[in-house]
Amino acid sequence: MGAPARLLRAVILGAPGSGKGTVSSRITQHFELKHLSSGDLLRGNMLRGTEIGVLAKTFIEQGKLIPDDIMTRLALNELKNLTQYNWLLDGFPRTLPQAEALDKVYKIDTVINLKVPFEIIKQRLTARWIHANSGRVYNIDFNPPKRVGLDDLTGEPLVQREDDKPETVAKRLKAYEAQTEPVLEYYQKKGVLETFSGTETNKIWPHVYAFLQTKLPQINQKSSVTP
Numbered sequence: 001m002g003a004p005a006r007l008l009r010a011v012i013l014g015a016p017g018s019g020k021g022t023v024s025s026r027i028t029q030h031f032e033l034k035h036l037s038s039g040d041l042l043r044g045n046m047l048r049g050t051e052i053g054v055l056a057k058t059f060i061e062q063g064k065l066i067p068d069d070i071m072t073r074l075a076l077n078e079l080k081n082l083t084q085y086n087w088l089l090d091g092f093p094r095t096l097p098q099a100e101a102l103d104k105v106y107k108i109d110t111v112i113n114l115k116v117p118f119e120i121i122k123q124r125l126t127a128r129w130i131h132a133n134s135g136r137v138y139n140i141d142f143n144p145p146k147r148v149g150l151d152d153l154t155g156e157p158l159v160q161r162e163d164d165k166p167e168t169v170a171k172r173l174k175a176y177e178a179q180t181e182p183v184l185e186y187y188q189k190k191g192v193l194e195t196f197s198g199t200e201t202n203k204i205w206p207h208v209y210a211f212l213q214t215k216l217p218q219i220n221q222k223s224s225v226t227p
């Protein structure tokens with residue numbers, strides 16, 4: 001019997017609104033690997049009311065990151081169940097201490113970094129407007145109201161949720177940048193950072209796909225259909 005193929009240990013990084021969710025789900029559609037999202041892991045714990053879930057809720061509700069030691073313990077514990085699979089981490093590591101703790105246990109082969117200009121992300125994330133009384137949702141890019149800034153049915157002015165306001169979005173993006181910059185540098189130094197830049201997810205995706213195909217041929221492709 002030959003030596004078992006080496007398993008892929010990958011991380012995907014990208015700001016909110018960078019298309020990371022879409023790219024991750026396409027990766028899992030086309031390649032045989034487990035996708036571990038820290039946000040999903042935390043939400044699952046919150047739903048089940050586990051000790052970590054209860055703790056995580058207090059941080060998430062305040063818009064804070066989960067402390068590194070708790071987050072690391074949770075992620076590493078989950079990865080123990082996935083030793084025989086290829087995996088892609090999404091949302092973890094988010095800080096340098098998390099990346100360092102992960103490195104003590106697993107050698108990361110590749111880090112897919114999605115780089116979308118902040119102006120484009122801001123445009124995407126601030127495109128949602130709502131009619132407060134009915135909850136009707138519009139998107140300036142995909143589903144605009146018939147008259148700028150006004151609800152189609154009542155003609156009343158549309159508003160933006162706090163989260164979707166340019167100031168809030170800019171703050172979130174700045175916070176992401178500050179947390180993630182050291183993580184990017186860390187992986188850059190290790191020579192595993194692979195950056196994919198662009199303004200449209202559909203144009204970035206074929207490059208990610210081609211990269212995973214050539215660099216990591218050991219991943220089984222579930223389908224031969226071109227992406």
Ligand code: AMP
Pocket residue numbers: 038039040042059060063064065066067071091092093094095098
């Ligand atoms: P997400 O779905 O990735 O946006 O995660 C939702 C929330 O979970 C974040 O706003 C953080 O509060 C928390 N969270 C997710 N991943 C991490 C992480 N790696 N480190 C710390 N907090 C995290």
